[in-house]
Amino acid sequence: MDAHNQTSINPDTATSNGIDDSRQAVGRPEHFPLVQSPHMTRLTDQQSKRLSTNLRNTVVCVTGGAGFIGGHLVDALIELGARVTVIDNLANSNASHIASIVDSHPEQIRFVQGSILDPISLSSAVEGAKYVFHLAALGSVPKSVEDPARTWVVNATGTMRVLTAAQKAGAARVIYSASSSAYGDNPALPKIETQAPEPESPYAASKLAGESLCRSWSTCYGIDTACLRYFNIFGPRQAADSAYAAVIPAFLDRYLNNQSPTIFGDGTQTRDFTHVSNAVYANLLAAAQDSPVAGEVFNIGAGQRTSVNDLASSLAKLVGVSGINPDLKPERTGEVRDSVADISKAEQALGYTPITSLDEGLKSTAEWYRNNHQAAGSSQQ
DSSP states (O other): OOGGGOOOOOGGGOOTTOOOOOOOOOOOOSSOOOOOOTTGGGSOHHHHHHHHHHHTTOEEEEETTTSHHHHHHHHHHHHTTOEEEEEEOOTTSOHHHHHHHHHHOTTTEEEEESOTTOHHHHHHHHTTOSEEEEOOOOOOHHHHHHOHHHHHIIIIIHHHHHHHHHHHHTOSEEEEEEEGGGGTTOOOSSBOTTSOOOOOSHHHHHHHHHHHHHHHHHHHHOOEEEEEEEOSEEOTTOOTTOSSSTHHHHHHHHHHTTOOOEEESSSOOEEOOEEHHHHHHHHHHHHHOSSOOTTEEEEESOSOOEEHHHHHHHHHHHTTOOSOOOEEEOOOTTOOSOOOBOOHHHHHHHOOOOSSOHHHHHHHHHHHHHHHHHHHHHOOO
């Protein structure tokens, strides 16, 4: 892609249905410059070779690719040599990060500023893609309680439109970012895929609907799909008000400003906090499968249960603060009490094992926020 043909990324034009008609084809050089994705450094040579063999020179689409998880996935795809199209309306995304990738790798990445609800933008984004990584969503439980209709339209109807567009474009597989919130507050632990879903919020219901759509599209239309149920993903570049495991960036932001973090509830509730590198790795593995996945659901977590109180204590130590106690507030509607993943199905079927432990992830994330906390506090997911 010539410099004068690069997509311009303008967050000022983004709306809830933000559409920018500046679209262009991806260049096709034999060799691509690589971004230095920290996630790839955690892979063995054999793991990296397998993924690179599958993805190098392969056209892929990432919906929500300017967001938190999507941005990290794009970094890894670029390093592996894929040709990437990102579609994002920038309403809840990190425009500066995706802009820097477009500027530094114009031959390898194409950006469509638009909504997955807009058929023209979406059709352009999935054109020629072998794999579609579907991460675009409204990800907040509290916001879904306030506006369930909007959450349903983006998360459920949006997923149907992505599946339809991918099928019409001849894509081989859609990898869908699902949510562990589908399990609800069933006390049985760990959470296993055979457990009956009990969604307790409009957000959880909308994400569960996306799973059903993926299975039905595989059955009825022959496009392969895989559903990855994320457990509380965290990591660098996650905004302090992010919908994904917001407790970690929010706590770090408060501690770094010598303020008390807020805990909703008594802090004994538990989560399976999972570093973003593990979610990225799971997406890459799902794309690399030789056999059809046929809408199967996989838990993607670290398999480690941590209370919010213990998390707060660990983060305080990592950023070197003491004597600042969390501020306890009433529990929020729709939040589950306890959660931890059984990841054995993903291990057996996808070859997934966490590549970053909780301790490693918290340490690197705290270091990033310590170095960037002023910018992180004002950034978007």
